[in-house]
Amino acid sequence: MTNAWQIDSVTDAAAARAAAARLAARHGIPAVERARWAAALGARMRQCLAEGGTWWLTLGVRGTDSGEGELHAVLAPPPDASAAGEGTPWETTIPLPLADRPGGTGDSDSDSDSDSDSDMVPGDDPAALSRALMSADADTALVLDLLAEQEALVAFHREELHQTNQGVLALHAELDAAGRAQREAFAAERLARNEAENARRRLTFLADASAVLNTSLNHGEIVRRLPDLLVPRYAAHVNVWLFDEEDDPHRPLPRPAATVRAARTGRPQYAADHPGGLRGVDDQPPSVLHPDRPLLCVPLLTHRAPLGVLTLSPPDERWDPDDTVMLLELTRRAGIAIDNARRFEHNRDIAETLQRALLTELPTTPGLSLAARYLPATHGMNVGGDWYDAFHRPDGSLIAVIGDVTGHGLHAAVMMSQLRTALRAYAVDDGSPGRLLTRLHKFLHQLQPNLYATAVIARFHPDESTLTWAAAGHPPPVLRLPDGRVRTLDAKPGAMLGIPLEQEIADHTEQVAPGSTLALYTDGLVERRAEGIDPGIERLSASLGSFGPAELDTGLEDAADRILNPLLSDSERDDDVCLLLCHLQG
Structure with missing residues (x-):
């Protein structure tokens, strides 16, 4: 059912507004929604009155396409005015509560039929109009109470938000301080890392430079x-x-x-x-x-x-x-x-001066040629305890000796000179090479208990075709026979000279014929760190066997150089080299 009101004056508008509010209240629309809807309707009617003329307000309940109900209001000029283009209709709706919707538990149409007369508020009945206005004031009061509650709630939340903002600001300040502290810590860490890296770089350079400076003794x-x-x-x-x-x-x-x-x-x-x-x-x-x-x-x-x-x-x-x-x-x-x-x-x-002074000229012996070579080491002190010597005994025999004192430097050279002098003194008496080495062993052990030496002594006699020799811890002599065959004299040698051991060093005898050559040498000639001493002795034997008898008879000095050159192909030597060749003329 619909209700219509003609509105010509403010009184008509007030009565229509009151009726609309009562209708909304009857259909269970909440007071706040009802007051908002009635206020919008009143504001529109004021505009219509300001435009002038007669207006009609139509109120009714209708259903929507979705099956829901709504309260519908239309404010329009009379039909003849609308046809003439005067005024524009205005309408508004408000959804009904569930119980008052069409098909709900209530019956809006029957209620409207029974109370339709009460909805019509005559504009000339002041008492009824006043009651309607008072009812509207009740809605307004309810809205104001709700508004006060909302204002209190807003104030509470505003205070809560203020406190939260203060906490957020404090948190931001703390985070900012923490960020600055972290940045400062990162900067300090980078600085410390850079300083540590620079310190490491300097120490590395200092260590490398010190190693470079200390590798040279020049x-x-x-x-x-x-x-x-x-x-x-x-x-x-x-x-x-x-x-x-x-x-x-x-x-x-x-x-x-x-x-x-x-x-x-x-x-x-x-x-x-x-x-x-x-x-x-x-x-x-x-x-x-x-x-x-x-x-x-x-x-x-x-x-x-x-x-x-x-x-x-x-x-x-x-x-x-x-x-x-x-x-x-x-x-x-x-x-x-x-x-x-x-x-x-x-x-x-x-x-080096001392050692050169001790390496005297070789003696001249009929039927026996001698050639010697000495090369200092290219590393370290360059002067060691290697020495060679050859001298005649009172009986006419020739003593040839080669030896090596452990160590390098001035101390080794001095000890070498003392051994050389002691040997020459012992050789004045009639002593075989083995007895001479035995006496040198005792002499060195008493003179320098912590110093050791190796040596080979060979004796040639002009009236005999024999070679007597003895060795003490030294590489074995190499003997080249007249036919070119080469033998290593590796009979059992004695131990090193000077070790804490009682020993009697034995003599060994070899028959030698004219054209034979004996090679005495130190380990610097044949020993290599990567391969030991045996391959070097084999190379020495092969080099000595490659000469013809005439070459050794006429050019023993040249033969000594030709032996050294292939054996010392490396320009760097860690040890001294001595070579003494004794050749019986053919």
């Missing part, structure tokens, strides 16, 4: 290597001044003042137009000779006295302080390496 080579190590990574220019190696002592080269001061004071000096601030280094004005670049002048110190001064200029504008500390340490190690090399060279020269 002080000139060490001085030449210093610039190669430092340029261009740690220095743009490097100059090494050794005090005792001036090109012209009477006209010395001009040196920077800081270099001279470092030589006089023994302290590192830094000459530049700005303070260096380097630990353990004195600041000086810029050098007159090199005003355009800083100079770091570090003395080359030793345990005894300064050797010279190392002067460097930086690869960039200045050095890193930690790099400077590393350079000072490298210079200290370089000074020690140069000093050790000089001391080594001095001892080597003394030992």
Whole structure:
């Protein structure tokens, strides 16, 4: 059922609005929705009254396509005005509660029929209109109460939101502080990692450079290597001044003042137009000779006295302080390496002079040719205890000896000379090679209990065609027969000379004919680290057997060189080499 009202005045509009509110209340529409719907309807009717003319409000309940019910209101001008184009109809709807929808538990049509008269509020009945308005005020009060509750709820949530915002701000502040602390920690970690990497790089360079400097025992080579190590990574220019190696002592080269001061004071000096601030280094004005670049002048110190001064200029504008500390340490190690090399060279020269003096001229014996070679080692001290000797005894026989004292250097050379002298003294008495080695063994054990030696002694007698020999821990002699066959005299030898053992070294005798050649040698000729001594002895035997009898009769010296060359094809030798050839003329 629908209801219609004619609206000509404000009173009609108020009565229609009140009736619409009562109809919405009858159908169970909640007060808030009802008040909102009635307010919208009232506002539209005010607009219609402002436009003027007569308007009709039609209210009714209808069903929708989806089967739901709704309260429908239409505000329109009279039909004849609409036909003439005056005014525009306006309509609004509000959904009904479930119980009041068509087909629900209630019966909206019957209720509307029974109470339709009560919905019609005459505009000329003030009492009825007032009751309707009072009823609308009740809805308004309910809406206001709900609004107050919502305002209180909004205020509560606003306070809660404020507290939450404060907590969020505090959390953001903490997160920001934590972020800054984390960034600072990351930066500190990167800095520490970079510093550790730089320290590792410096230590690695220092270790590698020290190894390079200490591998050479030639002080000139060490001085030449210093610039190669430092340029261009740690220095743009490097100059090494050794005090005792001036090109012209009477006209010395001009040196920077800081270099001279470092030589006089023994302290590192830094000459530049700005303070260096380097630990353990004195600041000086810029050098007159090199005003355009800083100079770091570090003395080359030793345990005894300064050797010279190392002067460097930086690869960039200045050095890193930690790099400077590393350079000072490298210079200290370089000074020690140069000093050790000089001391080594001095001892080597003394030992080599002594050893050369002891290797005397070989004697001349009718029917017997002698040729000897001595080559020092190319590594280390270059002077060892290898020696050879040949001399006549009072009975006319010839003693040929070759030996090797353990160790290298001046001490080994001195002990070799003492053994050589003792052997010559013992050989004055009538003693066989075995007895001579036995006496040398006792002599060495008493003289130097911790020093050992090896030796081979051979005796030739002009009236006999025999060779008597004895060995003590030494590589066996090699005998070439006149027909070119070669034998290794490997009869049981004695033990090394000087070991803590009582021994009597035996003699061995071989028949020799004219044209025979005996080769005595030290282990440096035949021993190689990778293969031992036996292959070297086989090569020596093959080389000795390759000569013809006439070649050995006429050119024993040349034969000695031809034996050495293939056996010493390597330019580097770790040990001394001695070779003594004894050839019976054919």
